Amino acid sequence: MHEFLAQLINGISLGSIYALIALGYTMVYGIIGLINFAHGDVYTLGSFFSLAILALLGATGELHGPALLIDAGLALFGAALLCGIVGVLIERLAYRRLRNAPRLAPLITAIGVSFILENAMQVWKGPSPVPFPAILPNPAVTVAGVAISLQQFVVVGLAIATMLALQLFVHGTRMGRAMRATAQDRDAARLMGIDINKTIALTFLIGSALAGVAGFVSGVYYQSTWFFNGFGAGLKAFTAAVLGGIGNLAGAMLGGFLIGIVESFATWLLGGQWSNVAVFAILILALVFRPSGLLGETLPEKV
Amino acid sequence: MIYIYFLAAIAVVVVAERVPSVGAKRALYAALGAALLLAPLVDHNDADYNVLADAGVFVLLALGLNIVVGFAGLLDLGYAAFFAIGAYTYGMLASPQFGIHLQFWVLLFVAAALAALFGIILGAPTLRLHGDYLAIVTLGFGEIVPQIFQNLTAYTGGPNGISALDFPSFFGHSFGQRALPYYYVTLALIALGLALARNLRESRLGRAWMAIREDELAARHMGINTTLVKLSAFALGASFSGLGGVVFAAKLSLVSPDLFQFQVSVLIVSMLVLGGMGNIPGVVVGSLVLTLVNSVVLPQANALAGAVGLHVDFSSYHFFIYGAILVGIMLFKPEGLLPSVQRREELRHATAPQDVRA
Numbered sequence: 001m002h003e004f005l006a007q008l009i010n011g012i013s014l015g016s017i018y019a020l021i022a023l024g025y026t027m028v029y030g031i032i033g034l035i036n037f038a039h040g041d042v043y044t045l046g047s048f049f050s051l052a053i054l055a056l057l058g059a060t061g062e063l064h065g066p067a068l069l070i071d072a073g074l075a076l077f078g079a080a081l082l083c084g085i086v087g088v089l090i091e092r093l094a095y096r097r098l099r100n101a102p103r104l105a106p107l108i109t110a111i112g113v114s115f116i117l118e119n120a121m122q123v124w125k126g127p128s129p130v131p132f133p134a135i136l137p138n139p140a141v142t143v144a145g146v147a148i149s150l151q152q153f154v155v156v157g158l159a160i161a162t163m164l165a166l167q168l169f170v171h172g173t174r175m176g177r178a179m180r181a182t183a184q185d186r187d188a189a190r191l192m193g194i195d196i197n198k199t200i201a202l203t204f205l206i207g208s209a210l211a212g213v214a215g216f217v218s219g220v221y222y223q224s225t226w227f228f229n230g231f232g233a234g235l236k237a238f239t240a241a242v243l244g245g246i247g248n249l250a251g252a253m254l255g256g257f258l259i260g261i262v263e264s265f266a267t268w269l270l271g272g273q274w275s276n277v278a279v280f281a282i283l284i285l286a287l288v289f290r291p292s293g294l295l296g297e298t299l300p301e302k303v
Numbered sequence: 304m305i306y307i308y309f310l311a312a313i314a315v316v317v318v319a320e321r322v323p324s325v326g327a328k329r330a331l332y333a334a335l336g337a338a339l340l341l342a343p344l345v346d347h348n349d350a351d352y353n354v355l356a357d358a359g360v361f362v363l364l365a366l367g368l369n370i371v372v373g374f375a376g377l378l379d380l381g382y383a384a385f386f387a388i389g390a391y392t393y394g395m396l397a398s399p400q401f402g403i404h405l406q407f408w409v410l411l412f413v414a415a416a417l418a419a420l421f422g423i424i425l426g427a428p429t430l431r432l433h434g435d436y437l438a439i440v441t442l443g444f445g446e447i448v449p450q451i452f453q454n455l456t457a458y459t460g461g462p463n464g465i466s467a468l469d470f471p472s473f474f475g476h477s478f479g480q481r482a483l484p485y486y487y488v489t490l491a492l493i494a495l496g497l498a499l500a501r502n503l504r505e506s507r508l509g510r511a512w513m514a515i516r517e518d519e520l521a522a523r524h525m526g527i528n529t530t531l532v533k534l535s536a537f538a539l540g541a542s543f544s545g546l547g548g549v550v551f552a553a554k555l556s557l558v559s560p561d562l563f564q565f566q567v568s569v570l571i572v573s574m575l576v577l578g579g580m581g582n583i584p585g586v587v588v589g590s591l592v593l594t595l596v597n598s599v600v601l602p603q604a605n606a607l608a609g610a611v612g613l614h615v616d617f618s619s620y621h622f623f624i625y626g627a628i629l630v631g632i633m634l635f636k637p638e639g640l641l642p643s644v645q646r647r648e649e650l651r652h653a654t655a656p657q658d659v660r661a
Contacts, residue, residue: 034433096632103434104378105633108576111380111569112629119622127619231565235446238439273454282441287440288428 007268008261012220013152016063016159019215021237022252023166024087024207030183030247037110038090040234041117042083042208046215047132047225048121054133058297063135068248072135072220074277080212088201097199121227129226130151132219139184152238155221162213163253168208170249174178183247213296226265232276236263239283245296254294304349309358309595316584320641339490344485353482356554357602358594359489360547365590366496366583367543367572372572373581374509375536376516378438380568381425381445381464384543387563388421389414389548391452393515394558395463400458407471411549412439418545430530433519445568453560464559470545471553477554485554492546503539513581529569553612570597581638588641597622613645 003161021043028036043178054060094113098106136154170176181189182199190196200238217232219225240259244251259279266278286293312335319331343352364386389424392414396405405413415421425444429437452459459465468476476635478484502510509530514522523529554556570593604617632639 035439094634097634101633101637103377104438105637107378107435107438108572109570109630109633112626112631112633114570115622115626116630117621117626119626122622124617166640235442242439273450276445277450277454280447284428284440287432287436291436293434 002145003268005144005191007264009146009152011255011264012262013155013260014264015240015257016156017214017218017256018233018237018240019253019256020162020210020217021233022240022256023163023212023249025234025238025241026244026246026249026252027179027203027207028128029202029241030277031179032095032101032106034095034110035238036095036207037107037234038113038117038239039211040123040232041114041209042229042230043088043118043211043215043218043233043237044121044225044227044230045086046079046083046212047219047229048125048130048215049082049212050075050216050219051125051130051132051225052134053078058131060139060282061134061135064137068135068137075198076213076216079216083212083215084209087204089209091204095229096200103250110150113285114234118227118230125227127227129224132223132225134223151221155217158213158217163249164208166210167249169206175199177277184204184259190216235281235283239279239286241293242283242291243286243293245293248293248295251293251295304346304348305354305599306595308339308351309492309591309599311335313373313588313595316588317641319586330398333602336494343379343486344568347518349482352486354594354598356482356489356550358591360491361574361594362467362569362587362590363489363496363543363547363550364571365578365586366377366493366500367540367547368571369540369581369583369586370500370503370512370543372487372506372537372575373586374504375512375533377533377536378434378441378572379537379540380438380442380565381448382441382544383565383567384417384425384445384448384538384611385422385544386548386567387452387549387558387560388418388541389447389545390552390558390562391459391465391548392417392545393552397469397553398465399467400460400465402519405471406488406633407469407549407553411546414545414549415542418439418548419542422537422539422541424525430533437557442565442568443564449560449563450561460559462560464556464557464562468552468556468558470556482554483552488550492550496543496546497587498584503656504583508532508535512607516566516581524565566625569625571628571638573628577628577640579642582639582641582643585641585643590638593628597621608619620651 021039024039024042025036028034028039054071057071057074059067059071060076090113093107095106098109120202136150138150139155140149142148170179178189178194178199179202180191181194182196186196215225218229236259237256241252242255242257243258244247244253246252259282262282263275263279264277270278315331315335319328322328352475364382371382393403393407393410394405396410396413397407397494398404404552425441429440432440453462455461470479471488472478479480511522511527512529514525515529515532519529522532551562571590574590574593575586576589577592578587579585601617601620603660605615608615608617621651
């Protein structure tokens with residue numbers, strides 16, 4: 001029972017990172033129908049940016065008090081902002097021209113962008129995993145006999161706060177409404193006077209910034225990062241988005257937590273080497289048997 | 304010296320596809336074939352045949368994937384899985400692993416059949432999926448298969464794989480460590496693959512593939528059995544990869560799961576994209592160009608940089624090159640460098656008149 005709860009908490013922490021990444025996938029897919037394959041690498045880039053900012057601030061070990069808030073805050077927002085900019089650039093340079101191209105063209109382009117980003121990060125920080133400074137003090141709180149670390153609180157807390165903010169933005173602001181309108185019907189939205197290009201760029205900005213937040217959070221959580229992390233994490237987050245119903249924000253969050261829990265339990269019960277197999281098996285089953293996802297609506301096939 | 308082979312082959316294909324007369328085209332290809340067959344009379348450097356045999360395996364893989372992606376329009380991002388299945392077939396049935404030592408020539412057929420079978424097994428659940436969802440599911444399969452090979456340590460040697468595979472032999476003459484025999488094997492397999500791919504394209508089945516590529520719904524309404532047609536594309540495409548896997552494993556005398564990662568699948572997709580999806584000569588040129596860059600140009604660039612005192616490892620830029628090819632071609636020349644006339648026209652018209660300013 002102890003182990004069960006501990007794994008559940010592990011899974012939720014892991015899942016909150018996937019959920020943050022999954023939001024970016026789902027937003028972009030919702031608005032332009034593209035699996036943004038490079039999104040996972042933007043997430044890794046987020047951890048690299050946070051790492052660079054922390055290094056710039058001279059934060060190499062545990063931080064306390066105001067220094068912790070300032071340094072961590074700067075790293076978090078800096079990574080989010082830089083990732084957002086990268087996302088907008090990717091859309092502008094690689095995807096925009098292909099908006100009306102045959103469907104597979106942008107997907108292939110996205111794979112290409114992913115490879116370019118991975119290579120850039122490999123050249124930047126080398127081919128081996130890079131340590132991430134353990135900036136958070138680590139007092140564990142024991143709840144019902146299960147130790148929960150401060151990292152886990154921060155990871156889950158940050159993720160939930162970000163998701164709430166996103167929900168408020170998408171459902172409560174004019175720009176959020178423009179995004180939803182564009183996702184529903186791009187041509188009609190344009191006729192209503194919405195600037196489509198700006199709205200799509202905004203979607204990339206927000207989605208990539210969320211990936212940046214996830215990158216920071218993962219660095220703090222794992223205390224290490226690697227140029228190739230984004231491939232696996234991206235696939236899992238995409239699985240989460242599909243599982244929840246692609247295009248659906250709440251679904252992406254639900255899917256993220258579910259995938260995190262599945263991975264954590266698969267690691268516990270079957271061994272770490274089977275966790276990827278379990279997650280990809282879910283991806284395949286979900287796509288084959290319920291492509292609309294848990295919370296998605298069934299759409300008639302467009303002819 | 305090695306450049307001559309690649310450049311000559313690429314040049315011949317490019318020129319032959321441009322000459323209007325069928326006779327001249329045939330003569331050019333015949334000359335290329337004869338030159339490749341007779342080259343070992345002049346060139347005695349076994350290292351050249353080592354590179355060429357590897358290139359040959361990739362040509363074979365590209366021809367196979369072209370059936371799935373180019374002809375039938377099913378984007379398969381997990382093609383390396385079938386390559387792995389072919390290689391592991393040889394690894395497990397011609398090595399001390401289980402003490403089974405089947406003949407290379409027999410295993411070629413076995414692996415092709417097994418890969419085709421797995422093509423059907425993995426293809427069947429994806430029949431209802433389209434476009435990018437299909438691509439992601441195949442990617443998932445491509446991730447699972449090497450992982451399973453890695454995990455089943457008792458059968459596959461785990462992360463270390465299986466080594467000391469048998470040397471193939473031909474009428475009692477062992478291939479030994481030399482690359483030359485593999486060069487001839489790949490030439491023969493490519494000839495077979497080319498003939499098969501060409502005839503398939505002109506066949507009823509080939510026309511059905513292209514019909515579902517263009518419009519699946521319409522194809523179904525014209526009476527095409529889309530299930531059968533898609534599965535046959537997966538099976539035939541995979542079988543090429545099974546053949547390639549056997550040759551690859553035998554030549555390396557080693558199989559291990561890290562040889563079949565996602566990068567391999569993307570490398571082969573890049574070959575198709577670069578050359579021109581669906582066009583057989585284009586695909587051959589695409590795979591030749593990329594293997595030339597990978598196994599000849601980049602290592603030499605390293606040596607060159609080292610000689611002038613620069614410490615740049617160009618071979619760590621592989622990803623960048625594949626990525627740049629995928630992005631660049633898709634943005635600026637989506638039909639590839641050597642497309643079929645028909646495809647070029649289609650893609651021009653698919654992109655041109657639409658509203659891009661939006």
